Amino acid sequence: MSPVVPRRLADRAFLWLAALAVLLIVAMLGVILGNIVWNGWEQITWEFLTAAPRVGMTEGGIFPAIFGTVLLVLLMTIFVVPLGVCVAIYFSEYANRESPLYRWTRQAVNNLAGVPSIVFGLFGLGFFVQFVGRGVDRAFYEGRLTYGQPALIWAALTMAVLTLPVVIVSVEEALRAVPQTYRDASYALGATRSQTIFRVVLPHALSGVLTGGILAVSRGAGEVAPILFVGAAYFLPHLPTRLNDQFMELGYHVYVLSTQSPDVEATKPLLYGTVLVLLALTFLLNLTAIAIRSRLRVGAETGR
């Protein structure tokens, strides 16, 4: 028998195996989403989205958790986007690829992306709460416990450090997609380097800045481990109004409801509802980012 037949059979088998892998991944995603949407759908009512939890979290809604999450990611965005944009500008516009500073910064950002989220939690507690917070208390509040405890501002800052690589990668990609001709034209008109960057390059990379911000928000909204000890609370009767208040958060709410509930069956519908809201929030943000980025890629390819 010629070796052609088994070879082609093996080819077929390999191709099908690879296709099967893709199918399995898609199926797993489908099963998870299906299960959550199917069980959570009926929970999503106006009351669920706008009321506070009642009766030991077995009734009522999740409004404080939604509010806390939104507040957290907004504050985080304020901290992370400017820093992320500046580092991305450094990578794309200023850095000399051979310089040690470039290599060190690149390595630092890569490693920052790989630090386990729970370590960010330890860092937030050790640095922001214990070191900065206590320091602020000593300097401005005569040592009275004001900022030296878990609080919204420390959670937002911790989350900002965690999401920094996300912003940098996204903005840098957008900056590099701006054609060199734009920069040349700007220089030819007598503009300086900083003028070129801030008035020509950056405005054209605005969608990348937007994508970075959105991806950071999506990531921040989904992370729980970093805020376990820096400000997330099980239940609060009031919404947070000051920077040093604690807050409720969607992801933390999911964790608490599913592991520390006194009556698992009674909280299950609410739990599914909360998961669905969290998932919808992160997916919507991710889809927006994907859509903006694919438009950006098409734009870069056609030289628009």
Add this chain to the structure above:
Amino acid sequence: MSTAANTIRLASLVARRRWREWVTEKFIYLNAVGAIALIVLIFVFVAREAYPVLVNSVVHEEVTVEALFLPQNYGTPEAPLPYVWQPVSQVPKYSLMPLLLGTLKVTLVAMLLAMPLAILAAIYTTEFAPRWLREAIKPVVELLAGIPSVVLGFFALVVLASWLQNLFDFDFRLNAINAGVAMGLAVIPIIYTISEDALTAVPRSYRNAAYALGASRAQTAWQVVLPAALPGVFAGVVLGFGRAMGETMIVLMASGNAAITSWSFSESVRTLSATIAAELAEVVFGSPHYHVLFFIGTVLFTMTFALNWLGSRMIGRLRRRLTGVDR
């Protein structure tokens, strides 16, 4: 007279411009230094709280570095218990071995699931799939990557655990396999994305050369493209491993959290990361237990840092190999 005034005005304009350029440039550089400072700060402030485990005599009354890693006599001579993690008890016991073993078990399950699936899927995407399908698969994986780990943990805890228990008849509903499978889902996008990048980076000419020699598409993919992209694929595996080791919420919710020293995958496990998450909130500030938890954090940081360093080095090597620079 007026030319002189103009010259002066122009000179001051140029000076102002130069000054502004200088300030902007230095500010941007400062931000880059800030990014380096952050990673240093993270290490310093986590290690600072872990340091007393090494030197503090008060801490040493309860725990020493040897006790963290070496076998101790916690049981009776008939039933010795060399490795026990039980920080809250009459005699606090701080052996990290059950936690290291637990982390290893869950990570192993996750990698065994994620590696073949992610790499095969990446090969299918770059080598076999038509363009439209390729464009459809990528967003699906990005969506998978976008699922918050707390949601995966929830799914594993509430749904997957029961399915697996019915399927395999486990004694414990929450175990290493359950947590490992859920964690595999979190790792798949990392390995897939990096492998896919590496496979795409292999030049067209490699494939054309293989086809010209009469190789089939499968042979080309398996014997030419994959070996060429291997450092990148391996980097994906290394980075995925790092992610799995540090992953917290999934194991915290889905592993059962019992610090048992056993090689059985169907028993409950507790990982390093879950231990920090579960215990730090209740620990007394400055107590030996508190410092040991930060010590665990330092261990996690160091291990993932090393893995990341290794991973990015491999990606660099792949890039050099494929572009032919520096070789």
